[in-house]
Amino acid sequence: MALEREIAAFEKRRTDLEQTYPQKFVVFHDDDFVGAWDTLDAAAGEAIMRFGAGPYLIRQVGAPRPSLPASVLFRPLMVA
Amino acid sequence: MPITNCGFPPMSVIGAPPNIQITSGAQHLVFKGPTTQVEIGFDATMFQNQAGSQLLTPAQSGSGPSASPPVVVAQPKVKVVEALIDTGASESCIDEVLAQELGLPMIDQANGSGIGGTASFNVYLGHIRIVGLNAVQFGRFMGVKLTDGGQPHCALIGRSMMQNMILVYDGRTGSVSLAI
Numbered sequence: 001m002a003l004e005r006e007i008a009a010f011e012k013r014r015t016d017l018e019q020t021y022p023q024k025f026v027v028f029h030d031d032d033f034v035g036a037w038d039t040l041d042a043a044a045g046e047a048i049m050r051f052g053a054g055p056y057l058i059r060q061v062g063a064p065r066p067s068l069p070a071s072v073l074f075r076p077l078m079v080a
Numbered sequence: 081m082p083i084t085n086c087g088f089p090p091m092s093v094i095g096a097p098p099n100i101q102i103t104s105g106a107q108h109l110v111f112k113g114p115t116t117q118v119e120i121g122f123d124a125t126m127f128q129n130q131a132g133s134q135l136l137t138p139a140q141s142g143s144g145p146s147a148s149p150p151v152v153v154a155q156p157k158v159k160v161v162e163a164l165i166d167t168g169a170s171e172s173c174i175d176e177v178l179a180q181e182l183g184l185p186m187i188d189q190a191n192g193s194g195i196g197g198t199a200s201f202n203v204y205l206g207h208i209r210i211v212g213l214n215a216v217q218f219g220r221f222m223g224v225k226l227t228d229g230g231q232p233h234c235a236l237i238g239r240s241m242m243q244n245m246i247l248v249y250d251g252r253t254g255s256v257s258l259a260i
Contacts, residue, residue, distance in 0.1 A: 007188075044219075047187075055185075070168045
């Protein structure tokens with residue numbers, strides 16, 4: 001799975017990040033926490049400059065789950 | 081004021097011989113929705129102007145903002161496709177298949193909630209440019225299954241992109257105008 005290492009590293013540090021960097025945009029590359037920024041643009045700019053097209057994780061700490069547009073309909077998998 | 085037409089002419093011809101249909105603009109608008117040409121892609125320079133600022137955490141050893149030379153990013157790939165003006169969407173979205181085709185950097189995987197429950201989606205860096213207005217939104221976009229689901233559009237223009245725009249929808253004639 002893409003970003004598996006980065007997401008695992010984020011989850012490992014989630015509690016610490018939520019206390020230290022609430023609502024900030026953090027970047028993870030491989031297993032490493034790269035840093036935290038105020039805006040997505042700043043975090044992305046730094047990530048691109050260092051790691052090009054990736055892979056890297058950029059996530060806002062404590063952000064709510066995104067809501068999908070009604071236009072994007074899908075059916076949940078049914079269990080037989 | 082730049083204006084682009086997102087509706088349809090009074091009469092439209094749909095399909096190819098021998099299955100040609102002639103519909104009114106109003107019918108076409110009901111069927112397809114407000115539609116505009118957009119350029120989808122990833123241009124690193126849009127983001128790199130932001131680099132090196134606002135670092136909130138002490139850099140780890142050897143990983144400061146200027147610790148290594150910038151990585152050269154490949155020339156941006158772009159594609160012009162049709163997008164749906166979707167006032168029911170808060171954020172703009174890009175077709176998952178197109179995002180992969182263009183090689184947009186994947187930056188996260190998120191669980192989204194919507195009709196039918198929750199599902200996992202990839203999140204990409206990129207940009208959407210409304211061709212007729214030369215208006216650009218760059219940032220992160222959810223990759224959603226539009227073409228796989230049989231939808232005719234490859235992107236959704238959400239309210240976040242339209243917050244400084246004027247949309248005039250005339251369902252009687254099939255005319256839709258978008259302006260900035």
